[in-house]
Amino acid sequence: MEHQSHQMNMDKMNHIKMHHGTGQSMDMAGHDHHAMMIADFKKRFYVVLLLTIPVMLLSMQIQQWLHLDISFRGSAYLLFVLASVVFFYGGWPFLTGWLSETKAKNPGMMTLIGFAISVAYAYSAATVFGLKGMDFFWELDTLILIMLLGHWIEMRSVAGASKELELLVQLMPDEAHMVMPDMVHDVTTDTLKENDIILVKPGEKVAADGIILEGKSYLNESMLTGESRPVQKMKGDKVIAGSINGNGSFQVTVSHAAKDSYLSQVVKLVEDAQNSKSKTQLLADTAAKWLTIIALVTGITTFLYWYLTGQTLAFAMERMVTVIVICCPHALGLAVPLVVAKSTALSAKHGLLIKNRTAFENARKITTVVFDKTGTLTVGKFEVSKIVPLQKELDERELIRLASSLEQNSEHPIATGILQKVKDLKITIPMAENFKAITGQGVEATVGGQKIMVVSPGYLKENKLTIPDGFTADDTETVVFVIIGKELAGYIALSDEVRPESAEAVKTLKQENIKSILLTGDNSKVAASVSKTLGMDSFIAEVLPHQKLEKIKELQSKGEFVAMTGDGVNDAPALAQADIGIAVGSGSDIAAETAGIVLVNSNPKDIVSLILFGKATYRKMIQNLAWATGYNVIALPLAAGVLYNQGIALSPAAGAVLMTVSTVVVAINASLLKVKA
Structure with a gap:
């Protein structure tokens, strides 16, 4: 049984790797098989539990202990019949498990249980038919009862853990607007099938994976793909069930039923991680074998x-x-x-989503925690502290107006800060076209016929643009530069407040002899200031996403067991490289498959917990x-x-x-x- 379930898990993982197409329906079958096994153990447990009372009362040993005398003609034979039902019906999973362990030449718990119940049954049956001695029927019964309970609990714990996940991934809307020839009709999501057409209104969640038939909009897919910026979608583009629509409305041709959606795949993926045996479980299996x-x-x-x-x-x-x-x-x-x-x-109750059991159990080995700064150690709420135009014809309002047109499509904390300032100043945001993200460095777009870029200091360095004279930013400020055409037009400084819990988290890590290192794409001054304020061991600043991975490797080469915390977007490679990847933040990370553990709240204390x-x-x-x-x-x-x-x-x-x-x-x-x- 153990062997079969392990094999089943391997099969499921392979199906999931196929991700779309035929793999999905097969995976659903694996999922149903698991549910059937839970139901099977549950049923066997209750049947054996029911038979336990008469078996106990008819057993000589129990009667002696309780000073009872329940014997009548044929009572021994009745006991034998009841115990036989328990042995063959309740013991069946163990007997078949013993057989498959023997075939696999891998004796374990099933072998021992199978052997013990068979010997006890054979000997007890012989005592009924004339062999001198006392039967072990009640021991046999309780043995099978407890083992069934154990297996049922084990399977339930795996399934229950996935349910906790499903609660967090309740992104799939219950209803969809189905487009009929003469009207739009509301239907339940699970009735949708391939080639149905649905309407998605502004602010709603997309009800099914599909392709846009008409209309366009910006979609927030961060909960699913880890991409924090809303993505523009137009006719012919694919959309994912569960993503959140912006201001446009559009019609979608459904690609497949809800149960085969990408979102369902993510749930299955986590389910399988729960299902995978951790090292400690394997240790228990080895101990059981010996x-x-x-x-x-x-x-x-x-x-x-x-x-x-x-x-x-x-x-x-x-x-x-x-x-x-x-x-x-x-x-x-x-x-x-x-x-x-x-x-x-x-864990689930405390907002710790364990996707990989081994990663969770290995948490005890961590020697270094690498923290991403924004939104983890800091609140992630940037407020504009200064706006400095560097061209005569520009004023502060115009500079932030142009910057805001690029940032309106972004979920990034810096963008939120700029947009908040524009709102406070009651400035109308212009439309941006040809919007493009420059990975880890900023954004570009066309506004009113001009090419505008909002970039990080790292971009200026890399493109050999000189940082202006008289440029000042205090240590805690993050600066973005605005480029119009190819000319540097000005900069906007924003500051982000350090989370009150961060210092406590770093202090607790110190007590546990765990180093804390700050890793950020932000400038060195900000990093140094935050690191010093929190009493961290060191910081690494101005790194691009691919360099984060290298820094993690460096630490590992020095023999450190590294946990990396990040928001699952640009940190994905580093999260995958780290010994334990912890995706932080309630959003971009439920699908951050690279992380073994997801923290639903962005609280650094949760990492310590x-x-x-x-x-x-x-x-x-x-x-x-x-x-x-x-x-x-x-x-x-x-x-x-x-x-x-x-x-x-x-x-x-x-x-x-x-x-x-x-x-x-x-x-x-x-x-x-x-x-x-």
Whole structure:
């Protein structure tokens, strides 16, 4: 079963990589298969739970403990029939899992459970039909019950984590305006099919992937593609479901049904990341594998020892089954899934979206956190602090008026600041044509027949334009230059306030011996000022998106385990290069596939919470693994009968109780996990 589900995950990932076309419908099938497996384990669990009460009451051992006497003609046979249903129906996933593990020559938990329940069943059945000894039917029943519960919880935790994501990706509108020959009719989004035509009005969300049939508008696709600027779309252009329309209205020819949309693909992608086994889960599997081998070898050795030294077959069998039952890795099976379930639910509640389990668990190894400045350490709200024209015929109002025409299509914090100032000055914004973004350096467009550019200081350097005499900006100001034609026309300085939580976040990182480094495209003065104010270890300024990647590599070559935080747009290459990519900001990043973790709020304290929570989660997993395997060190020799001559021998029942107690301890320990906010 484990093997099959792992294979299923691999298949799903491959389908998703195909992204569009046939891969999607196949992926949906994989998704449904997962849901069916959850439902199957749930059903088996409840059936076994129902049968547990009569099985327990009819068991001699339980009757002795409770001083009951429930025996009637054929009661032993009734118990046998009920236990047989539990064994074959409840144990079926484990028996088939044992078979597939044997085929794959990879013995693990399924082998041990399969073997233990088969031996217990065969021996107990023999006692019903004449063999001297006490049956283990109730142990068999509870064994299967707890294992079914464990698997059900594990699968639910994976599916539940994805549901948390889906809540955050509720971008898909419920309704669409379908264009009919004679009228526009409102329909539910999930009824849309290929070649339907829908109307998208200003400010609405696009209801389906498709191609614009008529009309044009600017679309904000930041939630989906990570591109922060609204993109102009006109006839023949593709649009993505979930993107937000600007001021125009247009008609779209639908490409495919909602369930196959790009947005659904993103949800699936995250789902698969949740599904992928992390290193700790693999550690649990390895521990289970060794425990299996130890249990089987010890069990058989125990049986042979007692049987060959003259004990009865019943006694030797009892010792063997006790050893195997005690060794059965219930607690081990739950050790990691329970922590995963708890940590994923808690993370989602605290705005930490874990897309990659391994990245999350590796948070404990982080030695350096590289912060992108704007919107992470700073509020990201730029306010214009000065407007300086450098040409005689220009005044401040004209300079900011021209700049605002380029910035009206941008979501960037600098653009927002300029537009706010224009609004305050009650200036009418002119139309811009031929709008183009210069990656990481600015924007250009034509305004009133003139080519206008709004660029960063880095652009001036790269294009060998001289920074004007008398240029002053204080250390905390970010400056953009306005170029008209090829002439430098002036500059606008904006300042951004440092977030109040930033200093605290940096201080906590210091206490944890984690270095904090500022990495920004902004000028050195601003970077130095922010870095100094926050008490950071160092800063790297005036870097372009592709250079950010190089800087991360440099840090890694010095042996640092680097977490990079960024907004998932120009930081994508660096996020991918970092050991752990953390996409920050509620928007551009849900689809930032390059990041292993997404922080829904742009709060730097969340990064610290994430690291501490990663450490706490890992500690819990290791504690659980240690407990789940450690108790065997004492219990196993006792089960084998090492102290039998001193009058101490664990019965299979006591073995099962010990095993159940260890499972409860693991469950309680997992539930104590908390996020330190």
